[in-house]
Amino acid sequence: MVDVDLNVEGQLVTRVCFDAALTILTSGDCELRVETDSILKTPAGDLVRFDPESPAAAAIHLAQLVRDSVALADVGNGGNLEVTFESGAQLIVAPHAEYEAWGLVGPNGRRVTCLPGGEIAFWGERGSS
Numbered sequence: 490m491v492d493v494d495l496n497v498e499g500q501l502v503t504r505v506c507f508d509a510a511l512t513i514l515t516s517g518d519c520e521l522r523v524e525t526d527s528i529l530k531t532p533a534g535d536l537v538r539f540d541p542e543s544p545a546a547a548a549i550h551l552a553q554l555v556r557d558s559v560a561l562a563d564v565g566n567g568g569n570l571e572v573t574f575e576s577g578a579q580l581i582v583a584p585h586a587e588y589e590a591w592g593l594v595g596p597n598g599r600r601v602t603c604l605p606g607g608e609i610a611f612w613g614e615r616g617s618s
Contacts, residue, residue, distance in 0.1 A: 493564040502554045511541040519595045525585040532577035568607030
């Protein structure tokens with residue numbers, strides 16, 4: 490079991506950016522970067538699959554995360570990331586066999602990354618729950 494506290498609960502989403510990845514910035518100076526195919530569960534319960542390089546139909550839903558608060562951010566066995574927001578939206582990112590699926594950069598140089606295959610790597614301060 491992976492014991493990881495990403496320390497983002499209660500933080501407000503301040504910006505959602507699209508480039509070669511999906512980047513979510515928070516009020517606590519955290520930056521979550523998603524680099525592989527993912528799923529967004531909307532507050533209405535719809536599942537929207539998207540490629541971060543071209544989020545297409547998911548972009549409108551992802552943009553609605555701005556000013557939403559993070560209720561829970563959980564790293565499961567094998568590197569699965571689930572971020573639940575106060576609105577009920579949920580971002581689900583599975584590990585990738587060949588690429589880094591997601592990474593979080595926080596204050597004081599803290600960095601958590603899902604390496605290829607799902608192994609979790611830490612740099613700087615490591616939080617645990």
